[in-house]
Amino acid sequence: MDLKTLFLPLDVSQKNDEFIAMESKSFAKDVWQRFCRNRRALFGFVLLSCIVLLAVFGAMASPYTYDGQDTAIRNLPPHAQHWFGTDKFGRDIFTRVLYGVRMSLLIGFVSTAVNFLVGLVYGGVAGYCGGYADMLMMRVCDILYAIPAMLYIILIMLIFGSHVGSILIGICLSGWVGVARIVRAQVLSLKEREYALAAYVLGSSRRRIFFKHLLANSMGALLVTVTLMIPQAIFMEAFLSFIGIGISAPMASLGTLAQDAKTYFQVYPTQILFPIGMICLIIFSLSFISKGLEEAFDPRNRR
Amino acid sequence: MAAPILEVAHLCKYFDAGRAVSGETKKLKAVEDVSFAISPGETMGLVGESGCGKSTLGRTIVRIHDPTAGRILYKGEDITRRKNKHLLPVRRSMQMIFQDPYASLDPRCTVGDILAEPMAIHRLYTKRERASRVQALLETVGLKPDHIRRYPHEFSGGQRQRISIARTLALDPEFIVCDEPISALDVSIQAQIINLLERIQDERGLSYLFIAHDLGMVRHISHKIGVMYLGHMMEYGQTADVYDNPYHPYTKALLSAVPVPDPKTARAKQRIVLKGEVFTPIDPPACCLFANRCPHVMARCRRTEPPVCHVAGRRVACHLYTPDFLALRRNGENPIFTDPPDWRADIPV
Structure with a gap:
């Protein structure tokens, strides 16, 4: 056979050197896709979305109010009109649970957002400045962290009265320390990376390096911690309300609902079941999301 | 000979290495009394074993580290003690290529962002001009125009090093510190990168401080060579002389x-x-x-x-x-x- 017809030279334009076959996607998109592939995480996300939607719109659509009393229908078991039954004052437990979820989510998200922002700035400054400033700032953190958070909250409750604001202040007073520590550690390690040095040699200001390169790259680790802080705050509020120093009546929170129902626990077990079940669902879904995010951010899972 | 573009005189860089029992601060002497000069269009090679202070010297020259003693003159201007704010014009023409192409590119930025960043920092050119310059830079280093929207992790080591070379070229520098730019690459890719660096030098009349521990490569690329050992410059001279008849x-x-x-x-x-x-x-x-x-x-x-x-x-x-x-x-x-x-x-x- 003639070799000249067997092998034909290709045109130079058809040369396929180091061709990138993979679809180009941004980091965020990549993480999102991996998050969605994780069934448990997706389940947690859908569940939390449902709970949030229900808490926001469900309470609006409900024909009952959280404090509307009706002594004729006290301590009813769950049925068609009152899905979760009624309590000792004849209030609709379903509506009260929805309000409780609202309160819990509000406390969880607001306190986490505040902690996140304060911790971000504080830890970022400490990590970036380094040296004595860092030492001083971290010792302040240690002191705040050494005093039990419960103590602050109870003291603040005593001074400002028991309402959402004081719980939020109490949780936020030392809650940011954890975030600050993580941000500091991230920034400390990232600022010695060569891309940070390269930006510095190019003439970047410190602020630009910090916001454009360091923060963007430490976001992954941060988001994971932050999603775990939400259930902590929710649990803290529920606990405070349960021992009787949190949200006061007639406002509803999941903790107060459980506390109200605990006296009749043996007679009307459904009254305590619903608020506690709701706490569990919220905390489960957030844990699933956090775990899913952690796996999605881990570069070893990149496919 | 033309006036040197970079002159380093008796440069020292010490790091604190904790305290001794006596309470005195221990000093890690990374660079000790190093002097040399580089003329425009010239390449100076810097060799020595690991930990001898080559990289610290390079980083001190571009002022990532503050020098402990000595002087750095860039185009006759003393930049030894200059504050970062006033270094901006110097930064424009003095650049650095880093060793690890996997660490020197921000994983969250596209190639386009990475290449446009130097121009954004120095507020040069309009948006459209920047885009066309980025295209030109990609072409200079032998990458394709459609790579602009890609992320660093999608490239091979050699391609990444090309990107970081393109980034240093974005500001039209006159002097580049190459901190072991090829030691993290495959041998076949090393030659490509060296050829690229040489071609750019010919086209633009750049000067390099070329840090490496590959002695063969240093001989090939550099006009002058400095041999370092434990922070000291042991021998310094024309490459051919040193290689043909080493003294030290x-x-x-x-x-x-x-x-x-x-x-x-x-x-x-x-x-x-x-x-x-x-x-x-x-x-x-x-x-x-x-x-x-x-x-x-x-x-x-x-x-x-x-x-x-x-x-x-x-x-x-x-x-x-x-x-x-x-x-x-x-x-x-x-x-x-x-x-x-x-x-x-x-x-x-």
């Missing part, structure tokens, strides 16, 4: 370790194998730091630091090349082995 015992040992492609010559070649450990750079003794490994060590090497000797257009930091010693040798004496044979006994630890 350390340079001799280093060059004897270069692999030779031809097995016949390789077998005939005599290798100088150094024994002993490198001194610690933390509070090093005041003597020749190579004394404990040097095959030609003399009593005075362990007592005093060698002066920098100017021999035949070269600078050598070695007692063998001091004027009085050279005079002795010229008289036919061979004073090298006049030391007692048990000289190793009194080496400072």
